[in-house]
Amino acid sequence: MRTAGIVLAGGAARRLSGVDKPMLELDGVPLLRRVITALAGAGPIVVVGPERPGMPDVRWAQESPPGGGPVAALAAGLALMPGDTGIVVVLAGDLVAVRKSTVDKLVGALGAADGAVLTDDEGRFQWLIGAWRPGRLREVLPASPEGKALRAVLGGLSIVPVPGAPGESADVDTPRDLDRLTRSSQPSYRTLS
Template sequence: MAELPSGFAAIILVGGKARRFAGCAKSELVVGGATILERMLSACEGAAARVVVGSRPSASAALPGGVTGLVEDPPGSGPAHAVAAGLRVVPEDCTRVAILGGDLPFLTLEALQLLIANSEPENTGAVYGDDAGRKQWLCGLWPASRVRQNAAAVSPGAPAKSLFAGIEVNVVPWNAASPPPWFDCDTPADLDQARTWATDT
């Protein structure tokens, strides 16, 4: 099985409000027999560091060994602030970091490898574009040093996009027949679609 390169870290953000799911944590929703977070952590298993940032329900399963879980301070202060908290526990020798929303059931090893292949030169980021070509900012890979610089200046409530200021970015399409890795479960209808795709594949 192919592996992810050394020097790669993944930060998964799970602390969203999920208002359209009546406050239910989207990362804990089950798709294809596993929670979305379990599926994402499996996709990132070969990373040098895996960090889950955000409050999780008390009944959630424990994180696998080697995965760091933490909550940003203050809790619920937005994705940029959460990433800044996650970066503090990412080893300095990790040169690239995937920044991922916690509701991506079809993130795979192959999808991460494609981002890595499109993140050259060294200081360039790579994000998936959806079917309309819109950048999916929370499904991308970034130069860790540049994101650290930007994260040092973010304040609570800052949007995720503020982390990527001044970084050149390649937009990567998903042309495989499998469900796109950028597909996020924002609504109950999205969750139904994800479960249908997971059953069909």
């Protein structure tokens, strides 16, 4: 059964003054590259958002309208999935600690459910770290997906919660996130130009 990947890498990063979050580097590696690496063995991998340099072996898509939110981005990514895709792993493009082991854990937990979603240290679903049956995703996507919340659209599906390791769901949303990650692991952050 084919496993594919969709990486949601659009968004305006308003809380980070519009910086291109997926291209922030952690220990010299852009976050987007880390996420793509976690999808090793999946194919195709569709990155939804502006095309960026240095990301070979991915297909690019753009949500409509650009900046239309995660459900619109998911719809754009699904539009490029081959018909024989049995599982699609959906990941945010600004994840810090996602690994291939995270993806394997999600895919392994899926079973007969519609989706498997990583939960954080407090047991909350991390909607942008999951493995899904693409047919079921297509069934619940609204005709006008822009501005819709993933939780509202996907929450009615049968979902297996997958406990994450401490920090496994970490992402970068605010300057405080950057400061916390910098202090905790001494990474080097910079934005690629």
